[in-house]
Amino acid sequence: MRSVVLLALVACGGDDDPCGGVDGTCVAVRVTSSTIEAIDQLELDVLYGDRHGTSATQPGGGGTVSLPLTTSVALDIEAESVVGVVAAGKLAGNVLGTGAASTTVRPDARATIELVLAEPAACVAGAFYCGGDKLAGDPQTLYQCNGGGVPLARGRCAFGCVVRPTDDDVCDGGPMTCMDGGFYCGGNELAGDPSTLYRCSGGAGTAPMRCRDGCVIAPAGSDDHCR
Known part of the structure; x- marks a missing residue:
């Protein structure tokens, strides 16, 4: 880093x-x-x-x-x-x-x-929020609520951050749909956390794996990966 x-x-x-x-x-x-x-x-x-x-x-x-x-x-x-x-x-x-x-x-x-x-405002420790939704931050960035400390940025949302009142907020995946079996960072062709790597299944992210030092979006045709 x-x-x-x-x-x-x-x-x-x-x-x-x-x-x-x-x-x-x-x-x-x-x-x-x-x-x-x-x-x-x-x-x-x-x-x-x-x-x-x-x-x-x-x-x-x-x-x-x-x-x-x-x-x-x-x-x-x-x-x-x-x-x-x-x-x-x-x-x-x-x-x-x-x-x-x-x-x-x-x-x-x-x-x-x-x-x-x-x-x-009161947020749930460990939960994800778009900036301005119960915590301070950029509305186009996803953060994790840090109980007793500063909100922690997970990454910017290239296609906007989606507020979900009954679940964690997410980065929108954009206009493209992920390919089954491929690996994608959240917000890249599937909704999710930009610092988490997902396996695409039916157009949605599954088997989330949080990346310790960020998730890297790879060129088209290659799987995304944790840094």
């Missing part, structure tokens, strides 16, 4: 650039809230290109830091990428608020996003 480096939390008010001194690609992150005054930990889930990483940071020297605050995310990318970030602000181990934002950044460039933390 390419690296995700989250730097220290700093309360706003100064002129310091949170990406100052960072070599390579850096996303400056400004965190605000209308309801949360201070946190002692910030967890970030970062999805960029076909890669995913999580990180957490605390104020230097301990204690709490007042909002608004700034931090930065250093990324190792090789091409222009959409970077999606979901945050969870915590105090004494409890999640006070979550928020999400995205931007596009080029290699060795700088970008800035603002995350607005709000009280999270």
Whole structure:
């Protein structure tokens, strides 16, 4: 997995650039809230290109830091990428608020996003949700509810994310139908989780196998596979 480096939390008010001194690609992150005054930990889930990483940071020297605050995310990318970030602000181990934002950044460039933390809705730990359906995130990305922490991105949905009130949300499989016996990542010719590999049967995914480091969509004529 390419690296995700989250730097220290700093309360706003100064002129310091949170990406100052960072070599390579850096996303400056400004965190605000209308309801949360201070946190002692910030967890970030970062999805960029076909890669995913999580990180957490605390104020230097301990204690709490007042909002608004700034931090930065250093990324190792090789091409222009959409970077999606979901945050969870915590105090004494409890999640006070979550928020999400995205931007596009080029290699060795700088970008800035603002995350607005709000009280999270209740989601079922371990279940899958489209962003905005009971958890913070991009509506076209599928996430896993992480009880007591930041929502975890499973991957972007190329053909849209489908909200299913009585079951896990899924990435739509698109206009093509999978071939029986073939292996496909969710969201590629069958509905499912983009980080899970399925065997096609009757146009649907069966025998799901979760991929530890993401699922790779192969060229036409070849089976998809776990990275």
